[in-house]
Each structure stands twice: as structure tokens, then as C-alpha cells.
Amino acid sequence: MKLKITGLYFLIIIMPLTTGAQEKVDTNLVMQHLKAIVETPRFRAYPDTAMLNQVAGYIHQNFEKYADSVVYQPYRLERKIFKNVIASFGTENEKRIIIGAHYDVCGNQDGADDNASGVVGLLELARLIENKKLGYRIDLVAYSLEEPPFFRSEFMGSYVHAKYLHDNQIDVEGMICLEMIGYFNDAKKSQDYPLRILNLFYGSKGDYITVVRDFNGGGFARKFKRRMKRMDYLKVKSFQAPGKLTGIDFSDHLNYWKFGYKAVMITNSGFYRNKNYHQSTDQIPTLDIQRMGGTIQSVYDSVIKLYGRE
Numbered sequence: 001m002k003l004k005i006t007g008l009y010f011l012i013i014i015m016p017l018t019t020g021a022q023e024k025v026d027t028n029l030v031m032q033h034l035k036a037i038v039e040t041p042r043f044r045a046y047p048d049t050a051m052l053n054q055v056a057g058y059i060h061q062n063f064e065k066y067a068d069s070v071v072y073q074p075y076r077l078e079r080k081i082f083k084n085v086i087a088s089f090g091t092e093n094e095k096r097i098i099i100g101a102h103y104d105v106c107g108n109q110d111g112a113d114d115n116a117s118g119v120v121g122l123l124e125l126a127r128l129i130e131n132k133k134l135g136y137r138i139d140l141v142a143y144s145l146e147e148p149p150f151f152r153s154e155f156m157g158s159y160v161h162a163k164y165l166h167d168n169q170i171d172v173e174g175m176i177c178l179e180m181i182g183y184f185n186d187a188k189k190s191q192d193y194p195l196r197i198l199n200l201f202y203g204s205k206g207d208y209i210t211v212v213r214d215f216n217g218g219g220f221a222r223k224f225k226r227r228m229k230r231m232d233y234l235k236v237k238s239f240q241a242p243g244k245l246t247g248i249d250f251s252d253h254l255n256y257w258k259f260g261y262k263a264v265m266i267t268n269s270g271f272y273r274n275k276n277y278h279q280s281t282d283q284i285p286t287l288d289i290q291r292m293g294g295t296i297q298s299v300y301d302s303v304i305k306l307y308g309r310e
Contacts (some may be wrong), residue, residue, distance in 0.1 A: 190206040
């Protein structure tokens with residue numbers, strides 16, 4: 001429209017307001033990936049190496065559609081080969097952001113929330129990040145063997161990856177772990193905590209996603225937490241505590257902490273909310289696809305805002 005002021009005309013252009021990057025999560029693709037990862041002929045659990053590697057192949061195939069480069073990071077255990085899958089973007093940059101999730105499950109279960117949800121997050125992030133101008137290199141890493149009997153061992157895929165970064169003195173700004181991002185519950189008393197008093201601060205409803213960090217997260221953890229909490233796709237809360245508090249290091253980010261890297265975990269709080277944890281009932285119908293998509297969108301927008309290049 002035109003506005004007349006003292007005989008002069010000023011052209012006012014009305015532009016739509018945006019809250020971040022324009023690319024949006026495709027919930028149809030989210031469901032497609034969930035089914036492909038969960039509905040396999042057998043469960044993707046140790047010691048079924050063939051099934052784990054079939055899932056790794058699916059992740060690799062989809063990463064290849066979008067990334068600058070995609071590689072396997074194989075490692076040997078009990079005469080068998082297990083594989084991390086790494087998709088890289090902005091490979092012209094030296095300093096890296098690592099975003100990771102594990103694709104194995106604990107025993108005979110679908111593991112829809114734990115942790116197909118996190119891996120699907122990686123696959124959607126790959127599609128969204130494609131061709132974006134980046135000020136950092138972003139590596140999306142799908143890990144094998146996060147679950148028992150290898151949790152906290154040197155055979156976790158994330159330990160293998162973090163050690164590789166450390167041994168090669170690779171410059172890492174920080175790591176983001178996607179661990180169980182699909183289950184939400186709006187009912188009262190649906191959310192538990194490691195300390196009962198936390199109920200007063202965070203509420204009794206499991207209707208939010210959490211950015212978990214320890215006291216050594218530094219500027220990386222603070223910046224990422226603040227950016228995530230500005231997103232309006234779903235409720236985002238942050239939780240900071242000593243690394244020894246039960247549950248705070250229950251995923252792949254613990255290995256990056258171990259090697260001195262800054263890391264945060266994006267999670268629905270796992271077994272503190274989802275009672276299907278490590279049970280045969282951890283299935284796709286229990287997931288909230290819309291809020292899971294909102295979580296992926298929030299991570300993407302935050303990453304691009306902080307580490308993209310206009």
C-alpha cells in the first residue's frame with residue numbers, strides 16, 4: 001500500500017514474519033522412516049549384526065540423498081563388524097557440530113521411541129540441512145550398540161566416534177544427542193523425576209521436550225538451550241544437573257563428556273515419562289508424530305540460527 005506524507009509517497013512493503021528457517025519437517029516422511037526402521041523382519045538388537053547393518057544401510061541410503069559426504073565408521077567386536085553412519089554437511093569448515101542418535105534397541109522390541117525417534121530426527125535433519133550455507137561443519141551420526149550389554153563400554157558406537165575425534169584432535173564446538181523424542185503425555189502425574197522436588201518446578205505433565213546439560217556445558221550448552229526455548233513449535237524446558245544424577249547421562253552424549261566435549265541431550269526424559277521404555281509396548285502408535293516433528297523442527301531452526309551462514 002502507499003502512505004502519503006507531506007506530499008511524498010512512501011511505499012510500504014508488508015512481508016510475512018518468520019521464526020527461523022523456511023524448511024519444514026514433513027510428518028509423512030517422519031512416519032515413513034519410522035516404519036522402515038521399526039518394521040524390520042527381526043529386531044535391530046545385538047547380536048543380530050545382519051539386522052543392525054540392514055538398518056545402517058537404510059540410514060546410509062537416505063543420508064546419501066542430501067549430504068556432502070556419507071561414510072560408514074566400522075568397528076570390530078567378537079569377530080563381527082558394527083557400523084556408525086556419518087553424514088557430513090559444510091565440509092569446507094573445520095570446526096564441527098555433532099548431532100547423534102543410536103539405532104539399536106534393547107532386546108526383542110520395536111524401540112519406536114527408544115530410539116527410532118532420534119534416528120528419524122537425523123534423517124529429517126539431513127533433508128532440511130541440504131544445500132544450506134553453514135559456518136560450521138555438521139556431522140549427523142547414527143550409532144550402533146548404545147544399549148545393554150554395551151552401555152558405558154568402549155564398544156558403544158558413540159564411544160568409538162568420540163574417541164576418533166579426540167585422537168585426531170578434531171575441533172568440535174559441541175554435540176547434540178537425540179534420545180527418545182517421540183512420546184508425550186498431557187495427563188497429570190504422567191511425568192516423573194529423579195528428585196521429587198523437581199515436580200514443583202517442571203510440573204506433573206509429560207507434555208514437553210527437555211534440553212539436558214551438565215554443569216560443564218559452557219557457552220555451547222547455554223546458547224543452544226536458549227535458542228531451543230525460543231521456539232514455539234512445542235513446550236521446551238531445560239534441565240541442568242551434575243553428571244552423576246541418575247538419568248542425566250543415559251545416552252550417547254556421555255561419551256563426548258568423557259572426552260571433554262560439550263554436549264546436550266534432547267529428550268522427552270525417557271523412562272521418567274515413557275513407561276514403554278525397554279518394553280515390547282514401545283511401538284509407533286504410542287508416539288505423538290506432530291510434537292515429534294516439532295522437536296525436530298526446533299532442533300533444526302536452532303542449529304541453523306546458531307551455526308548457519310546468512
